Amino acid sequence: MRNLSFILFIGTFLFIYALAHFYVWLRLRQLWPHNERYFWYFTIAYALLAISFVAGRFMIHSHSLLHEIIAWTGSYWLIIALYLFIAILLFDLIRLTNWLVPFLPPRGTTAYMQLRYWMFYGMFGVVLVVVLWGHWNAVHPRIxxxxxxxxxxxxxxxxxxxxxxxxxxxxxxxxxxxxxxxxxxxxxxxxxxxxxxxxxxxxxxxxxxxxxxxxxxxxxxxxxxxxxxxxxxxxxxxxxxxxxxxxxxxxxxxxxxxxxxxxxxxxxxxxxxxxxxxxxxxxxxxxxxxxxxxxxxxxxxxxxxxxxxxxxxxxxxxxxxxxxxxxxxxxxxxxxxxxxxxxxxxxxxxxxxxxxxxxxxxxxxxxxxxxxxxxxxxxxxxxx
The missing domain is CATH 3.60.21.10 (Metallo-dependent phosphatases)
Known part of the structure; x- marks a missing residue:
């Protein structure tokens, strides 16, 4: 029974983890500036990053340099992915509000495209700054x-x-x-x-x-x-x-x-x-x-x-x-x-x-x- 509960917990976590990553990927696909080739390069890198945290947990009994690299990469990616998920969710709430009460530039206009690019790059920039500050904070304990x-x-x-x-x-x-x-x-x-x-x-x-x-x-x-x-x-x-x-x-x-x-x-x-x-x-x-x-x-x-x-x-x-x-x-x-x-x-x-x-x-x-x-x-x- 305890093993079954553990398996169900892991299965539920992996399902939610995969679903959240798919949601982020799908929305980034819609926000991505028009360059299909670079987007597929990004997709490959995104998939590897998504796998890195899970792979690092499965390799916990290893003591190789490869495990250390994967563990660090996956650990940072987990928090970056979480905040990207939250940022995109907030963006979608803004879009929903705009659908009910229009206040953004109309879709397809130059102003709308510029807003989309600002959202895309600004979102990544803010998340990166927050995570870097969070790391500094984590390695400077207080008494x-x-x-x-x-x-x-x-x-x-x-x-x-x-x-x-x-x-x-x-x-x-x-x-x-x-x-x-x-x-x-x-x-x-x-x-x-x-x-x-x-x-x-x-x-x-x-x-x-x-x-x-x-x-x-x-x-x-x-x-x-x-x-x-x-x-x-x-x-x-x-x-x-x-x-x-x-x-x-x-x-x-x-x-x-x-x-x-x-x-x-x-x-x-x-x-x-x-x-x-x-x-x-x-x-x-x-x-x-x-x-x-x-x-x-x-x-x-x-x-x-x-x-x-x-x-x-x-x-x-x-x-x-x-x-x-x-x-x-x-x-x-x-x-x-x-x-x-x-x-x-x-x-x-x-x-x-x-x-x-x-x-x-x-x-x-x-x-x-x-x-x-x-x-x-x-x-x-x-x-x-």
Whole structure:
């Protein structure tokens, strides 16, 4: 049943993907300046670009240069195609409005032809500028600092410094150079605890393992060490190989387990709910995980996907850190995630529990962020 659901999901995605590309091609065909030979050259290039994203996903276990080229091309094309689709859809809405209430030059006139050319070239230009800006934005993460307060004793008088990162998606698109910059930024904050809240790896495991992309992670410095949990992409790429590699990165791997650090701090790491979807294995319940946890400790829960926050707030959890949503990553999906999650991004307090959902450091698919920001989260915990 789970395999059938996955096949149906992939089939539906490919159908919509192909239909959207056909719609864009058909409308570009009508907008194209009169030169048939060049249009068919364009059609061949368009077809190859459309295939590149799908081909890149099917080649995720390859570690060849060809895969890297196809992955980058397909990832950029996905966002370009999305915005071309939206732009052409808006253009068609304008045409429909003009059909009901004429306000454009009549078809066939010189003014209409000039307008058509301006629309054609202007649409490509705007999309290109937006995507280039989105890439710049995606590779320049910000440090987001928040301060929370607790009445609990966490072992020392000075504030507790926690740095949290989610959704690295290290692989062919987020490589060593970006991870090295991230590690430098984190170490400059002199954290007591570093938390990696899931989706450390993208699915391209062959590429990651052969080139040891995660090598900079071993240089992270924190008083109480680095703690990590699985996300859905660890399962999608293969949980066994993910765990084997992540355990080499000099960190504490918390998969439905807890660790006490210092004298009064406990970190609880939850398995990701993707494990049930793919393997039918339920993760431990919160009562099971908390059975041996001291309620008087400052208890930090790491759960990659931010669901059922109200339920978590019923337990002696002081801080939950999550990721997964990417805050939508690019418009218009930053609005879509607001319908799916109670807290799609940022800080909230429910009862006595503080929650923070990070927009993530890396990207999935297009290496682009539009209307969202990548971040390193610095949480400072103080006592009154």
């Amino acid at each position: 987001k600092q928040i301060t929370i307060s607790t009445h609990k004793d966490f072992g020392h008088k000075r504030p507790l410094s926690i740095v949290a990162i989610s959704d690295l998606h290290m692989g062919s698109l987020v490589g060593k150079q970006r991870l090295e910059r991230m590690v430098d930024q984190i170490n400059q904050l002199n954290p007591d605890i570093v938390i990696l809240a899931g989706d450390l790896l993208d699915e391209a495991h062959g590429f990651i393992f052969k080139r040891d992309i995660g090598e900079p992670i071993r240089k992270l410095k924190a008083t109480y060490g680095v703690d990590a949990v699985p996300g859905n992409h660890e399962y999608i790429g293969g949980i066994a190989s993910s765990e084997k590699y992540i355990r080499t990165l000099s960190l504490q791997w918390l998969k439905d387990s807890a660790v006490r650090i210092g004298n009064h701090i406990t970190i609880i790491g939850r398995d990701d709910r993707q494990g049930y979807r793919m393997h039918g294995k339920s993760r431990k319940t919160l009562p099971d995980l908390l059975a041996n946890v001291d309620p008087a400790d400052f208890n930090i829960l790491i759960d990659h996907q931010p669901f059922h926050l109200e339920e978590t707030a019923k337990y002696p959890i002081d801080l939950q850190i999550s990721g997964h949503t990417h805050d939508g990553q690019f418009w218009p999906f930053n609005h879509v995630v607001q319908w799916v999650y109670t807290l799609p991004y940022g800080y909230a307090k429910i009862g006595n529990t503080h929650f923070y959902v990070s927009s993530g450091y890396g990207t999935w698919g297009p290496p682009v962020r539009i209307a969202t920001i990548p971040e390193i989260v610095h949480i400072v915990v103080t006592r009154p």
